[in-house]
Amino acid sequence: MCCIVICCLVLDMCFIPIAGLYLHVVTEPELVVDISRGETLRINFDVTFPALPCSMLSLDAMDISGEQHLDVKHDIIKKRIDVHGNVIEARQVGIGAPKIETPLQRHGGRLEHNETYCGSCYGAEASDEDCCNSCEEVRESYQKKGWGLSNPDLIDQCKREGFLQRIKDEESEGCNIYGFLEVNKVAGNFHFAPGKSFQQLNMHVHDLLAFQKDSFNVSHKINRLAFGDYFPGVVNPLDGVQWTQQTTYGMYQYFIKVVPTVYTDINGHKIQSNQFSVTEHFKSDEVGRAQSLPEVFFFYDLSPIKVTFREQHVSFLHSFTLPILHFLFFSGDHHVLISSSEYL
Numbered sequence: 262m263c264c265i266v267i268c269c270l271v272l273d274m275c276f277i278p279i280a281g282l283y284l285h286v287v288t289e290p291e292l293v294v295d296i297s298r299g300e301t302l303r304i305n306f307d308v309t310f311p312a313l314p315c316s317m318l319s320l321d322a323m324d325i326s327g328e329q330h331l332d333v334k335h336d337i338i339k340k341r342i343d344v345h346g347n348v349i350e351a352r353q354v355g356i357g358a359p360k361i362e363t364p365l366q367r368h369g370g371r372l373e374h375n376e377t378y379c380g381s382c383y384g385a386e387a388s389d390e391d392c393c394n395s396c397e398e399v400r401e402s403y404q405k406k407g408w409g410l411s412n413p414d415l416i417d418q419c420k421r422e423g424f425l426q427r428i429k430d431e432e433s434e435g436c437n438i439y440g441f442l443e444v445n446k447v448a449g450n451f452h453f454a455p456g457k458s459f460q461q462l463n464m465h466v467h468d469l470l471a472f473q474k475d476s477f478n479v480s481h482k483i484n485r486l487a488f489g490d491y492f493p494g495v496v497n498p499l500d501g502v503q504w505t506q507q508t509t510y511g512m513y514q515y516f517i518k519v520v521p522t523v524y525t526d527i528n529g530h531k532i533q534s535n536q537f538s539v540t541e542h543f544k545s546d547e548v549g550r551a552q553s554l555p556e557v558f559f560f561y562d563l564s565p566i567k568v569t570f571r572e573q574h575v576s577f578l579h580s581f582t583l584p585i586l587h588f589l590f591f592s593g594d595h596h597v598l599i600s601s602s603e604y605l
């Protein structure tokens with residue numbers, strides 16, 4: 262077998278390490294137009310709000326197709342944390358409302374043993390058969406109607422569940438919220454805010470605006486934000502990022518460009534995921550406008566260009582020619598000698 266052998270003055274020092282490098286697997290990136298259709302995007306998040314209690318914190322998602330998910334609950338866990346950052350309790354969002362005292366029936370009277378419960382929605386029923394069996398459901402019906410719930414202590418469901426008490430109990434606490442959102446693969450946003458939000462005359466309004474507290478603190482730390490699964494070499498630029506709120510009002514915004522990425526390992530196993538880049542902006546309240554609650558927005562948009570990474574073995578010959586080129590071009594004054602000879 263004929264092969265090229267390099268003789269270099271510093272052969273032992275320079276050639277061997279470089280040859281070793283090129284004999285490894287390399288990952289070749291490639292750019293193509295993303296022609297995939299109808300896929301969904303999974304957003305994995307883990308965010309800590311040290312000064313916003315869990316009972317206040319809600320998560321909404323919206324996309325440009327008009328699909329709205331107000332106060333998302335599926336696949337999301339909230340952890341109550343104290344001022345020192347210790348976890349007090351972890352609960353799946355929307356589950357575990359306490360049931361005390363027999364509830365008031367929609368058509369009057371307390372619930373009897375042989376009846377099924379159907380609570381009043383206090384005027385916000387969508388149809389005659391509609392029931393609101395928890396404070397959460399009353400708030401949701403109000404939200405759907407575009408009404409703000411101003412006095413939850415007048416609502417039987419909320420009174421029974423100690424909704425206001427819960428808010429008071431959690432007063433000085435923080436909240437860690439984590440889980441994932443499955444969204445359409447189109448531009449959209451998701452945001453964290455105190456209280457429930459709803460659309461009213463094309464404006465985004467929150468139901469807690471009307472009662473008590475004059476301000477909320479949405480200082481936060483992003484422990485993790487990823488669009489899709491892990492793959493080798495991925496860097497999620499928001500992991501570990503922290504922001505501290507200085508003023509009473511305003512909105513913190515992240516603008517995210519998502520780049521679809523396919524990683525194919527040496528065995529042909531594919532990981533469909535995404536990378537992203539981000540810019541940040543704090544939008545303070547404009548003078549003369551109605552004050553709004555502070556919020557944290559994540560706006561995302563998708564790149565039409567997809568990156569594919571492919572792990573490849575470098576051929577034996579290839580692994581030799583590259584160092585040779587390297588020597589020819591970079592060896593400078595060194596005496597370089599290339600010769601042909603029998604090699605094994």
Ligand SMILES: *[C@@H]1O[C@H](CO)[C@@H](O)[C@H](O)[C@H]1NC(C)=O
Nearest residue numbers: 371372373374375376377378
């Ligand atoms: C429930 O029980 C009460 C008294 O025992 C009775 O008057 C009423 O008709 C029952 N209601 C239903 C829905 O069965």
Ligand SMILES: *[C@@H]1O[C@H](CO)[C@@H](O)[C@H](O)[C@H]1NC(C)=O
Nearest residue numbers: 311312478480505506507508
């Ligand atoms: C909000 O909370 C953070 C963390 O607890 C604190 O450092 C910051 O000063 C608070 N901001 C306001 C405006 O109260």
